[in-house]
Amino acid sequence: MPALLGAAVALVALPGAVALLRRRWLAAGGVALLLVAAVVLTRPAAPAAQSAPARIPFAGGQAFVDLAVAPASAGANHVYVTVLARDDSPARGVSYTAVLNSPGGKGKPVSVRDGQVMIPRTGEWELALTVRPADGAEETIYGVVDVAD
Structure with missing residues (x-):
């Protein structure tokens, strides 16, 4: 019986852990998105066009x-x-x-x-x-x- 009680406790704690994990993944995804945006937006401008040499x-x-x-x-x-x-x-x-x-x-x-x-x-x-x-x-x-x- 004690083994079943431990399993029940683990199941009760699981929804909170999932929410915490979800928040961390969203935060990591947000940081990654900001890094990608920073790289794309700070690319050097294209060189000026010129006539073909x-x-x-x-x-x-x-x-x-x-x-x-x-x-x-x-x-x-x-x-x-x-x-x-x-x-x-x-x-x-x-x-x-x-x-x-x-x-x-x-x-x-x-x-x-x-x-x-x-x-x-x-x-x-x-x-x-x-x-x-x-x-x-x-x-x-x-x-x-x-x-x-």
Whole structure:
């Protein structure tokens, strides 16, 4: 009989234990949810969009220009130009100028100065990049920069 009495006591205490266990699991679940939310909400912002980098050959394929425009949207932009020799080493003594011509010829051309350009509106802008190697030869390379919102 004493064994049955012990079982009855354990059964009576069980509902309180279940409630305590339930509260602990809910609290642990709440903490886990807060941690997940903190990680998701504090992720770094996505990098600014840019035009797809382009590798453009010049000088009969003896050199290349790597070019990208970021963020490629209306407003202030950076123009990244790297002039490379055939072996992908930086070309020495090369200068360049860059001008963006407005879509459809509407408006004035915009000059790139010190890698910076203010693009007034969206559209497909024509880039004219004039490269001057150390030997004095000059070549103008043309491309299109798609400027989005």
